[in-house]
Amino acid sequence: MRLIAVLDALEALRAALWPRAFRRFTGAVFLLPAVALVFILVAGLAWMGDASLRLLDTETFEVSEAYTLANYGQIAGQATYWIVLGRSVVGATIVTAVALMLAFPYAYVMVRTRSAWTRKLLLVSLFLPFFIGQVVRAYGWLIVLGREGLLNTFFGTFGIGPFRMIYNYPSVLFGLVQYLLPFAVLLIAPAITAIDEEVELASESLGAHWLRTFRHVTLPLAKPGLVAAGLVVFTLALTDYAMPVILGGGTNDFIANAVYDAFFRISDSGLGSAVAIVLVLIATLLAGIILTVLGAGTLGFSEDRR
Amino acid sequence: MTGVRGKQAVLWTIVIVNLVALAAPTLVILGASFTTGNIITFPPEGFSLRWYGKVFGSVALRDAFLRSLWVSLVCTLIAVPAGTLAALALARYRIRFANALQLYLLLPFTVPLIGAGMGMLMLFGEMGILGSLWPVGLACCVINLPFMIWAVLASVNALDADLENAAANCGAPPLHAFCTVTLPAVAPGIITGALLMFVLAFNEFLVSLLLTDANTVTLPVSIYNSIRNIITPDLAAVSVVYILVATTVIWLLDHFVGLETFLKSK
Numbered sequence: 001m002r003l004i005a006v007l008d009a010l011e012a013l014r015a016a017l018w019p020r021a022f023r024r025f026t027g028a029v030f031l032l033p034a035v036a037l038v039f040i041l042v043a044g045l046a047w048m049g050d051a052s053l054r055l056l057d058t059e060t061f062e063v064s065e066a067y068t069l070a071n072y073g074q075i076a077g078q079a080t081y082w083i084v085l086g087r088s089v090v091g092a093t094i095v096t097a098v099a100l101m102l103a104f105p106y107a108y109v110m111v112r113t114r115s116a117w118t119r120k121l122l123l124v125s126l127f128l129p130f131f132i133g134q135v136v137r138a139y140g141w142l143i144v145l146g147r148e149g150l151l152n153t154f155f156g157t158f159g160i161g162p163f164r165m166i167y168n169y170p171s172v173l174f175g176l177v178q179y180l181l182p183f184a185v186l187l188i189a190p191a192i193t194a195i196d197e198e199v200e201l202a203s204e205s206l207g208a209h210w211l212r213t214f215r216h217v218t219l220p221l222a223k224p225g226l227v228a229a230g231l232v233v234f235t236l237a238l239t240d241y242a243m244p245v246i247l248g249g250g251t252n253d254f255i256a257n258a259v260y261d262a263f264f265r266i267s268d269s270g271l272g273s274a275v276a277i278v279l280v281l282i283a284t285l286l287a288g289i290i291l292t293v294l295g296a297g298t299l300g301f302s303e304d305r306r
Numbered sequence: 307m308t309g310v311r312g313k314q315a316v317l318w319t320i321v322i323v324n325l326v327a328l329a330a331p332t333l334v335i336l337g338a339s340f341t342t343g344n345i346i347t348f349p350p351e352g353f354s355l356r357w358y359g360k361v362f363g364s365v366a367l368r369d370a371f372l373r374s375l376w377v378s379l380v381c382t383l384i385a386v387p388a389g390t391l392a393a394l395a396l397a398r399y400r401i402r403f404a405n406a407l408q409l410y411l412l413l414p415f416t417v418p419l420i421g422a423g424m425g426m427l428m429l430f431g432e433m434g435i436l437g438s439l440w441p442v443g444l445a446c447c448v449i450n451l452p453f454m455i456w457a458v459l460a461s462v463n464a465l466d467a468d469l470e471n472a473a474a475n476c477g478a479p480p481l482h483a484f485c486t487v488t489l490p491a492v493a494p495g496i497i498t499g500a501l502l503m504f505v506l507a508f509n510e511f512l513v514s515l516l517l518t519d520a521n522t523v524t525l526p527v528s529i530y531n532s533i534r535n536i537i538t539p540d541l542a543a544v545s546v547v548y549i550l551v552a553t554t555v556i557w558l559l560d561h562f563v564g565l566e567t568f569l570k571s572k
Contacts, residue, residue: 011481023480027399031407034392034455037384037448038413044425045417051428102327105320111569122321123565124556129328131552133509135526136545139533140331143338143542150334178327189569210313232415239418241512246533256420256512263424272424280421287416291409 045280052273063270071274081258081275088254091169092238095176099233100226102177103184107225108218110185111192130182138246141175142166145247167249175243180236184229191225192218227294235283255279332549339542357543367528367544373439374508374525380443381450381507386500388447389454390492396455397462398470414449422449423516430517442517442524446507453506454499460567461495462488494563505555509548 018026054063055070075081110122129137144150145165155161165171195218203213219226241256253261259279262272342352361367392411401407414422426445427436435441465488473483511526518527525547532541559565 007482007485011479014481015479027395027401030391030395030399031401033388034411034451035407037388037444037451038411040426040429040444041414041417041422041448044427044429045421046425047428047432048421048425102320102324105317106324109317109321119566119569120560122325123568125325125328127556127559127565128332128549128552131505131509131555132332132545132548133511133526135509135511135530135533136335136548137331139529139541139545140335142533143334144330178331181324181328186568193569210309235416235418239420241420242530246530256418259420259424269428273428276418276421276424279418283418283421284416 045277048273049277051269052277054270056268056270071270072278074271075274075278084253084255084258087169087252088238091173091176091254092234095173095180095237096230096234098173099177099180099184099237100188100230103181103188103229104219104222104226106181107185107188107192111189112197126182126185129178130186134179134242135246137179138175138242141171141178141247145171166247167251169248169252172244172248172252172254175247176237176240179240179243180233183236184233187229187232188222188225191222191228194224195221224295227290231287231290235287239279239283335542335545336549338539339546341539341542344538357539358546360540361543364540367525370523370525370528371547373522376439377443377446377510377514377524378504378507380440381446382500382504384444384447385451385454385503386496389451389499389503390458390496393455393458393462393495394488394492397459398467411455412452415452419449419512423513426513427516436517437519437522439522442514442522443507445513445517446510447503449510449513450503450506453502457499457502458492458495460498460570461492465491494567497562498559498567501555501559505552508551 051063052071053067053069054065055068056063106122106126110119110126113119113122142149146152147162147164147166149165151165152162155163199221200213200217203217204210208216238254239256240254241260244252244254244257245260250257255275256279259272259276262268262275266272339357340353340355342354342356395401396404396408423445426441426448430436430441430445469491470483470487473487474480478486509526510524511530514524514527515530518524523531525544529541529544532538556565
């Protein structure tokens with residue numbers, strides 16, 4: 001009863017502040033805080049875009065008043081940036097392929113298993129690393145793969161090694177796959193749930209081998225999940241900072257590391273901004289193309305996401 | 307036969323590869339944190355809580371931990387109302403330019419973190435608010451906001467709009483209907499979103515690295531700085547804090563919402 005009284009009071013307050021006539025604006029008002037929050041990001045990007053068009057005078061450390069494309073010219077003319085870009089794109093492609101191949105069966109088993117216990121185990125195994133964060137996980141891999149690490153000690157007992165398993169390209173890719181697996185599984189799983197199991201059973205009862213069923217029934221129907229997972233994994237891998245710096249040890253920089261170095265090592269905010277803007281454009285363009293061609297998949301906010 | 311056995315064998319082989327890769331760092335860190343030695347060796351030398359003692363005695367680490375908690379709290383407190391209202395608006399109200407708005411609200415997902423982080427660093431620097439902790443929480447909220455909207459939307463979409471209409475038909479004014487019908491039904495989504503926002507902010511590394519200085523380092527940054535120097539077992543003991551926080555959040559999620567909701571198609 002007291003709740004009702006409180007609600008009545010609040011209702012009166014609402015009626016005074018927000019009369020019926022305003023009601024058609026309610027939706028817009030509800031959206032305002034979220035729109036404002038994302039605007040912080042947009043404003044930051046705009047600021048960076050502006051900085052990218054100004055040249056830093058290396059003698060006075062002042063930025064130019066006039067706009068120029070010199071920073072972008074410098075990026076295009078430097079082989080290092082092309083190498084870093086190529087390494088990031090190739091790396092992200094490999095990581096996406098491997099992560100999807102590993103994640104799909106995991107999501108499939110997790111959704112289809114009859115045992116609630118198995119499902120819980122698979123879910124917890126997925127959420128635990130997801131919630132532990134990149135730095136701690138990378139640190140764990142350093143202990144496993146390092147020169148004096150778990151694997152090299154193990155190989156040592158057989159008199160082989162030590163092998164160099166960190167500070168190289170494969171270790172970065174490996175770390176990225178492990179970091180992104182939970183994202184991939186969690187985006188694929190809802191798409192598999194949406195597939196009626198009887199469709200698969202129908203295919204198998206008509207004599208199709210399970211691999212054929214998988215290829216011609218399950219995979220095509222799970223496309224929304226695969227698209228969303230592929231997009232998220234690819235962009236996150238392409239733009240990652242932590243894995244290349246911790247597991248690559250500076251030997252295998254990705255674009256994000258180049259941005260960081262331009263800002264904090266070379267201290268050239270114009271150049272750093274330009275590299276960052278290029279990365280933002282590449283990622284946004286890719287996401288835009290994939291989203292328009294293939295739809296938002298399980299990533300979208302709206303209900304008609306298939 | 308269509309090879310059911312073969313199917314199970316192949317699927318489970320891949321699942322086990324996944325499980326090993328997912329669990330290895332966590333298990334290794336747990337093991338290493340209990341060593342008695344000064345360096346991490348295999349098998350670990352003896353069993354002791356020595357490094358835990360050292361970690362708990364370290365003022366710098368304790369401060370970094372508290373700062374991370376504060377950042378996560380700020381992030382969650384901003385995200386919960388903003389994300390919930392946005393989700394309700396997207397699901398329940400006619401919005402002009404709804405499609406464009408959805409794409410706009412997905413921007414934090416499509417803009418690379420280094421771009422978002424550096425942009426906010428320059429913006430916050432210009433505004434003169436760098437050096438405080440709350441902008442770090444705000445930044446974490448911005449970059450993860452779609453998770454919050456998403457979590458709440460899943461609950462709103464699951465709620466039959468006719469229930470709200472029924473309440474209105476029976477004479478409940480809007481706020482009554484909202485508090486007694488909509489809010490309880492959406493609560494699981496809000497809890498899920500809040501927990502996600504909290505734990506993601508607690509883990510956030512890159513944006514923290516960019517927006518903090520020597521006086522405001524958060525726990526992930528402080529761990530990262532130590533990794534670059536030497537790898538000692540005290541780091542493993544600190545990392546166990548993360549394993550504990552993650553375990554707690556998973557338990558809460560499972561208890562209040564059920565982990566299985568993440569498998570549902572929305």
